[in-house]
Structures are given as structure tokens and as C-alpha cells.
Amino acid sequence: MPPARRSTRSTARPGLSWDVVEPAPVVLVRGTEGLLADRAMARLVGLARERATAESTTLEVTRLEASMYEQGRLAVLASPSLFAEPRYVEILGLESLNDACATDVTAYLADPAPDVVLVLRHAGGQKGKKLLEAIAATGAPEVACEPVPEREKAAFVQAEFARGRRRIAPAAVTALVDAVGSDLRELAAACSQLIEDTTGQVGQDDVDRYYGGRVEATGFKVADAAIAGDAGQALALARHAMASGTDPVPLVAAVALKLRTMAKVAASRGREQGNATAGLAPWQIDRARKELQGWTPEGLAAAVSAVAAADAEIKGEGRSPGYAIERALLRVAAARAGR
Structure with missing residues (x-):
């Protein structure tokens, strides 16, 4: 897995969007917007699997909870494997990490293991601040997963349709945001449904047909x-x-x-x-x-x-x-x- 062999400093690109981040020795997925974080982590493990397959190897995937972390666990997972297989490790819930997790991850940052992608997920809050600062100091890529402001919901909808290779009329964008825009997951699901269930450019009539009841309510x-x-x-x-x-x-x-x-x-x-x-x-x-x-x-x-x-x-x-x-x-x- 070539990207895992590069220094974390050489891959530093803080504030990345979920749809451009690439696997690296250490990646931080940070922010309170769960949809964006889920997409970032799905992309990372997917790319890691693709690269392992391209190299005719099997990717070993391990997920750990930071609040239940056991001392020394990361060192064991990152130690050289018999067949030098690539490994992918996620540590979830850094906002609730225990002391053992903080100690081990901090030590690991000084010398990340080759052929290992470590993805760290922090969902917001002050706990784990020192560890976040230590991660930032290494220059590790950080994926920004903050809530999408209301003024940017229309752009989010347009981006969803662009990824689906579909067009949506401006009036339809506004109607859709008005109908289901308060929750980003619901908005993304609505975009997906319209992309899958309609043809041609999506217009306001399409939005009203699917979500008219919600708009009126x-x-x-x-x-x-x-x-x-x-x-x-x-x-x-x-x-x-x-x-x-x-x-x-x-x-x-x-x-x-x-x-x-x-x-x-x-x-x-x-x-x-x-x-x-x-x-x-x-x-x-x-x-x-x-x-x-x-x-x-x-x-x-x-x-x-x-x-x-x-x-x-x-x-x-x-x-x-x-x-x-x-x-x-x-x-x-x-x-x-x-x-």
C-alpha cells in the first residue's frame, strides 16, 4: 500500500473534504456532522481495500472504541505481520478516550508503522484536546466534518446531484432544502431518492410530488x-x-x-x-x-x-x-x- 509508506508530514492537508481524502499513515476525521464523517471513513477503507487488492494482498481491518481501549493494543495491531499484509485500524470516539488510548496513540504518532493506515475519529468536544494537538503537529491529514450551514445547503444539494451525474433546477433545490434541509442525512437521502427514481432534470414538480406533504407541513x-x-x-x-x-x-x-x-x-x-x-x-x-x-x-x-x-x-x-x-x-x- 504505497501511500502508507510516506511520512505523515509529506501528506499534510488539514481541513480536507470527505470526498478527496486519501489513505495515509494517520488520518484524523474530526467534527460533529456524522454523515460527512461516515462518508470519509467509508471512502478511506474502500480505497485501502482497492489498493490491497491491486497488490494481490488482503487488507486486515480492525475497529476499536477509544473509551474501551486496552493498553498496548495499537502496538500489537501495528506490529509487522508474517506476510507483510497491509492493515487498516480505526479508533472511534476519541471524544471519550481513556488514558490508555491517549498514551498509546500519542506514542504511535512519533513513529507510524509501515503498511498501516490509522484512522482516528473525534466527534467534537474538549476531551482529547491534547491528543488532537499532537496529531495536528505531525501534519497528518484532517477531514473536516462540521455541520453544513443553512446558506450552504443548496450547494450541498447541487454537489449531490453532480456526483450522481444529474441536474436539478434552482427552484427545485430551494424547494428540497425547504422541505428536508434541517437534517443533512435526510437531505442526502432525499437527493438519492430523486436521483434514483426520476429521469432528466429534476424540477420543482418532482420535489413537490415526493416531498410536497412535508413542504406544506x-x-x-x-x-x-x-x-x-x-x-x-x-x-x-x-x-x-x-x-x-x-x-x-x-x-x-x-x-x-x-x-x-x-x-x-x-x-x-x-x-x-x-x-x-x-x-x-x-x-x-x-x-x-x-x-x-x-x-x-x-x-x-x-x-x-x-x-x-x-x-x-x-x-x-x-x-x-x-x-x-x-x-x-x-x-x-x-x-x-x-x-
Whole structure:
């Protein structure tokens, strides 16, 4: 396995994406986003197996839990094998490692064994910080597995379809993110289903056909209707969502999120965007600009106040969450119409 023979310093590329990392003597997979970490580790073991097969050898794969690690175990696994077969070792859960694991891995970093790929998984937190610093000091490749921000969910969807050699319309991307974008695993699964079950370019009709019920049951459709000034549609969707078991809190949160985005974009008018639109993706800015048509600064301020009041009532200051959200939606829709 040629890459396993190179120095960890010569392969140093911190912050790698899961889809470009290559097997190396030591690889750190770090971050709280489990989907990206799972993909990184599946890629690493897959590539290691391919290379072993190409060399007509068998890859020995071992997985260990850092919290249950036994002293000396890594040294045994990395010791030269009788037939010089390549070995692949994963140590999972470094965020819960015991002292024996910390000691052995730290010592191993000084002299990684040839023909061994050691993959270390840390899912976040402060425990194991010294070991993480020691790994970074060797220059070992690190795969970044942090949560994907909302502003980057659209790019994630586009990348999923590009890997599947399929195209998806911009409107369909937005609809899909609105429907299932809160959880990256669900979003990836939705992309996979659309790629497998449809043909040609995926459009908004395809997304609505597969996930329309979910879209209507979320606050995004409710928010769209209220901000467009369509009070009747907003109330109908909100009532349907609550009747289907949706908690009022995320409904209000969705309206509040849209209004905050609109306020940021409105604040950037007439000057460079600068900090006003920091954290927003270009598509979010373009969408907010369209949604701001028909709104005045006074109306926007009134809508924000109405939603803030509803949020407080729903979270304990009022007796009827359903009434609170319906009143807020009426006020938001009226604020756009200037009534």
C-alpha cells in the first residue's frame, strides 16, 4: 500500500473534504456532522481495500472504541505481520478516550508503522484536546466534518446531484432544502431518492410530488404565504400543519427567519452589503430582494414585532399557541399590504 509508506508530514492537508481524502499513515476525521464523517471513513477503507487488492494482498481491518481501549493494543495491531499484509485500524470516539488510548496513540504518532493506515475519529468536544494537538503537529491529514450551514445547503444539494451525474433546477433545490434541509442525512437521502427514481432534470414538480406533504407541513410554506400577503393561504397551511402534529414553535421560527433575512437585505440597500448580509448565500439575498417587493420599512418592523410577540406567547406567556400564531400571520400579511 504505497501511500502508507510516506511520512505523515509529506501528506499534510488539514481541513480536507470527505470526498478527496486519501489513505495515509494517520488520518484524523474530526467534527460533529456524522454523515460527512461516515462518508470519509467509508471512502478511506474502500480505497485501502482497492489498493490491497491491486497488490494481490488482503487488507486486515480492525475497529476499536477509544473509551474501551486496552493498553498496548495499537502496538500489537501495528506490529509487522508474517506476510507483510497491509492493515487498516480505526479508533472511534476519541471524544471519550481513556488514558490508555491517549498514551498509546500519542506514542504511535512519533513513529507510524509501515503498511498501516490509522484512522482516528473525534466527534467534537474538549476531551482529547491534547491528543488532537499532537496529531495536528505531525501534519497528518484532517477531514473536516462540521455541520453544513443553512446558506450552504443548496450547494450541498447541487454537489449531490453532480456526483450522481444529474441536474436539478434552482427552484427545485430551494424547494428540497425547504422541505428536508434541517437534517443533512435526510437531505442526502432525499437527493438519492430523486436521483434514483426520476429521469432528466429534476424540477420543482418532482420535489413537490415526493416531498410536497412535508413542504406544506413546515413553516416555510406558511412563511411564504404570509410574507406574500396571502393571509388565507397562510392560515390554511398553518392549521393543516398543526392538525398534522407540527409544533407551533418551528412555524413561528420559520416566519421569523424569513423576516430577519429580509431585514438584513433591506438594511444593505443603497450601500455595499458588507456586514448587513454576512452569512447569507447569494440565492438567499436574491430571494429576499424579490420578497421585499411591496414591503415598507414600517411594515417590516411591524411584522417583526408581531412575530416576536407570538413567539413569546407560544413559549409560555399565552394560553393559546394556535391563536397566537394565527394572529401573527394575519398581522404579517396585513403589514405587507400596508393595512
